[in-house]
Amino acid sequence: MKNRPVQIGIVQMSCEAEKSLNLEKAALQIRHLARQGAQIICLQELFATPYFCFEENPAYFDLAEPIPGPSTEYFQALARETQTVLIVSLFEHRAPGLYHNTTAVLNADGQYLGKYRKTHIPDDPGFYEKYYFTPGDLGYRIFETAYAKIGVLICWDQWYPEAARLTALHGAEILFYPTAIGWEPDETEAVNQEQYQAWQLIQRSHAVANGIPVVAVNRVGLEAGTLFWGGSFVSNAFGSVVYQASHTQEVSYVFPLDLAQSEQYRRIWPFLRDRRIDTYAPLTQRYLGD
Secondary structure, eight states: OOOOEEEEEEEEOOOOSSHHHHHHHHHHHHHHHHHTTOSEEEEOTTTTSOOGGGSOOGGGGGGOBOSSSHHHHHHHHHHHHHTOEEEEEEEEEEETTEEEEEEEEEOTTSOEEEEEEOOOOOOBTTBOGGGTOOOOOSOSOEEEOSSOEEEEOOGGGGGOHHHHHHHHHTTOSEEEEEEOOEEOTTSOHHHHHHHHHHHHHHHHHHHHHHTSOEEEEEOEEEETTEEEEOOOEEEOTTSOEEEEOOSSSOEEEEEEEETTHHHHHHHHSOTTTTOOGGGOGGGGSSOSOO
């Protein structure tokens, strides 16, 4: 079986108050990773701004922009310069009063390939995303880049195996999750670790169930009472953590993946072959225990 190597770059960073500073910081790290051979580089969720969803404040809608728009144009030029595929998570202004949490995918020649809009929107203390974001309506999709067919989901989508499965069924060879998740600083270490392990475990399970690598890229640092836990990681196609970043430090890192491993794992554990699609129609119901 012939190897299919691809070099994955991740940028785990803290965010500044000024958007321009975050763009410059991300660009610096992208160039750094490109010099190390990165081919596909993923930025964290809403990297261009502080995490504003800690409160409901209409002034924060001013942070949004069209996609394509100024930031995508900025990173298109950078993708072309570095010959890297860029996964760029932004706050999208679609129309007056209509906003999305959206990730754009830019090819290695600078071409805008399209976008994915976050489908599952949380609403919890410190994460009031339903106030800002309309659920995505583009469906689960893949992007055929210069180096691989990739799927992109966003943060809260991580907890839903249906989203990972449907993206894999479209032909994704790698599943990326730009993320912004963290702890309450006064929580116990035991609770913090339990939460992190659950977060990582559910994503590793998507790798196992679908036979594809998973790359999760989280932000880091203290913002408005939330300690973003970093811990970005890469899982191979059988759920093994082959790289994990620090919980406290900014990180830019390049990790090699062999996409041919998916064929190997799917031959040994043929979950897609044995799916009983004739039995799954009830999954479209909210609840079956009434």
